[in-house]
Every structure is written in structure tokens, then in C-alpha cells.
Amino acid sequence: MTECRLLEELTRTESRTAAEKTLVVWPVGAIEQHGPHLPVGTDTFTIEFLTRQAAEKASSEISVHIAPTLPFGSSHHHLPFGGTMSLTTQTYYRIVYELAESLIVCGYRKIFVLNGHGGNHELVQLVARDLALNYPVSIAAASYWTIAWDALVELNAHNDCRLPGHAGKFETSVMMALRPDLIHEPRPHRDHTGSTDPRGSVRPYRAEHHGSWQAIDGFTDSPDRGTSELGRRWLDATVDALAKAMVEFDSQATV
Template identity: 45%
Template sequence: MSLLSELTRAAVAQRAPDAVAVVPVGACEQHGPHLPLGTDLMVAEHVATAAAARLAGELDVVVAPSVAVGYSPHHVPIGATLTAGVVTLLTQLQEVCAGLTAAGFRRVFLLNGHGGNAELVVVAAREAGQTLRVRVGAGSYWVMAWDELIAAGAQDRGRLPGHAGAFETSLALALRPDLVVDPPHRPGTRFERNPAGYFGRYHVEQPDAMASGDGFSDDPSAGTAEDGRRYLDAVVTAVAAGLREFAGQV
């Protein structure tokens, strides 16, 4: 595993044709009163590097610089949120893929960590793959690891993935407990288990859903570092398997 930004031009030219370039895609947005704005990016970057390390010796994975600002207009009314427009984000993702292809990579994977980006990374991958004539994949880590997360109990305490609730609070406590500030307790929070994946059978947009309230989907105080470590291990295992399959080694 290597970070693209730490490689020389010669090293990239040598490794790129046989490697997979992974691009973490995140967001910079409010995550309740208790989690850092970069939670989604922090998790995506960790999963990318940890999955790459797990594949060392069988698949060369190079982690590219992250796309840090995602599609987050639904969080702007609450505050402390940066957002890219649809066209801007699609263009940036496609141009990152084009740059990696020009550097010699023939396989590029967009690893998403933010719900608002979920459809857009797939569209960007489809467009880039068709235009550049290389293999481009995309996936949101919790979708790629859905079955593993269910087995790890990730729907037992709150929504999966939810927003700044028990699940994401657990991940943050496992990764950067120093950045978590007194997770609030919201007793009696109701949440529905989602048996059909992230979007279910169809998607309904509710423009005012995040415009009021406290900016989290379920009880953050239900999250624990122990749970977070278990969830992260499940995610890394699933994403590593997904990258192996994407690379054509299964």
C-alpha cells in the first residue's frame, strides 16, 4: 500500500499499470454537536488505507488524494457545512479519474464515505469508464459491507449508516476519540431497520428533513469505541474483498 502523494513520478510510472488507484470521497459538513466535520472523509480514508494494507502482497493498491468536499446542501441550514454542486462534484471526480489514467492507472475505484455522494460516485465512475476506456468502479463503504455490518450488530443501536448517530459516533470513537465531544443522549429515539440496503426500494427526498432539529439521526450516546472497532474491521474486510473482485483477482 502506498499514498500516491508520497511516490515519485518514476515509481508511479512503474507501478500504475498493475495497481488499483483508490480515491476516498468524503464531505465536510456538520455532524451534530459532537463529531468533527470531516467524519465521513476520516472514515473513508481509514478504510481505504486499511483495506490496501490488508491486500499487501496480493494486490498493489495506491491510495490517491481524497476528494474532501461532497454534495451536502441538505446540511447547510444547520451550519458549518461546505458543499459542492452536482456538476462540480461529477466534474472533479471524472477529472481525478482522467489524471490517474493519464498517469498510467488502468483501474480506479472511488470509495465513498458520505450518503449525499452515493449516487454521484456511481454516475462519475460510469462516465469516466466510458470516456477513458478503463475500468472505473465506485462504492459506498457501508453498502459494500452491508451484510458484514448487519452481522456485526450495526443496526442494533441505531440507523445504518444514519448521520452522526450511534453508528458514526462509534466509528469516530474508535478512530479519533480526541475529536468526539460529549455525545448527546436522546432517549427514545426511533429508527427503522433497513432490510433492503441504503436507499431501500426507492428514494424519497425530504428537503426540510435536516433543516431543523439537532443534526443527528439517532441516539449518539449509544455509540461505543468497542462497537466502532468491530464495525471498522467488518468494513475493511468487505472493502478489501470488493477491491480484490474489482481488480479481477477472484
């Protein structure tokens, strides 16, 4: 019998009994500035919603436990703006590693880390790689936009903005659908923001430039182009893609 349960609502017996055959999904987000118009919890609100909705959808085929959302991320690049609680690269890696390790020691053998913040992207993948080297576990780690990329491009989520960008059209649309009460108006406008390459968000090389976030005032494109209707469409497509990924990974788990 399949199920979808929150880990924090289980007893130790319920968790231990189901752990070996259950996929545990762990959402990780951030508390960081999102321009003058979005709440600092944007990434955490988004990934928690997506994870819970996708896990519920996936539970028609597999059993899923949802671990409590980690609300803090690696966000030092946003500290100059205020409203940010960040962990260093090294500390964030250790926290994610040790918390996931705890799940393994407690009996879980299939773990999926779902990320909602760009600064965490590579770090959660490194954790997954290292844990699978050290323990008999199947573990996946991904950012929600990479899993849903093709579906989002099909809905033109890459046009006239950065996908997913930061506090621009995409994230503003998502938050207008999720928490319109937290949007501050007027939203900023920016001309000539361009579109994202539909082939993917990963460039042939990574370039970092000191002061680049201050130069764009902490947001990547034009938030005033976001709408709640776009946000709902993009959220629905992402939930579908994440649910499929959970089921696919569960079926491929080797331990």
C-alpha cells in the same frame, strides 16, 4: 511483487512505471456538520482510515496505490447548520470526473473510488459509468457501508439506529474508536429511533422532503448509544470487506 503506496509519496517515474498494473484506490469524504457532538471531518477521517487499512490488507495479494483523500463533498443539505464546505451536484461531478480522468491519462487502468458520505453516493457511481464509456479503464465506485453491509448487519450494526445514518449511533461509535478526543459530551439522546431494514439501505424509491434535516436537528438517531467497542468491531469488519472487494475488482479488471 505487491505493494501498498501513497500516490503523493511516489515520484512520477514510480507512478508511471507501476500504473498500468496497479489498482489505485481513491477515498472521497466530506466536510459537513455532524450534530453538536462530532467533528465536521467525520466522513473524511472515517473513509481515509478505512481505505488505508483495507489497501494495506489487500496488498498481500495485489499492488495498490492510494490517491489523496478528497475532503469535500456534495453537502448542501447540511449548510443550514454551519461548519460545512460543500460543492454543488454539478461541480462535484466535474471535480471527481476530472481528477479520475487525470489518473487515467497518467496511465492507471484500474480505479476504485471509495466513498464515505451519503451525498456523494450516486454521483461517484455516475462518474464511474461515464469514464468507462469514454476511456479503456476498469473503474468501480461504492460507499463503504454498501460493500460491508452484510458483515455489519451480522454484527447488529443496524439495530436501534440508522445504518449508516448521520451522526447517530453508528457514526458516533466509529468516531469514538477513531478519534475519541474529538467527541463532545454530553451526546444527544433520542427515543424510538427504530432499526434499519437489514435487507439494505436502498428503498424502492427516493423521497426528499424540504426541511427534513432541520426537523431532526441534523442527526438521524441516538448518538449516546454509541460505544468505542462497537466502533472498533464495525471498523474491523468493514476493513475486511473492503479489502476483499479491492482484490475481487482487481481480478475482474478487463484492461
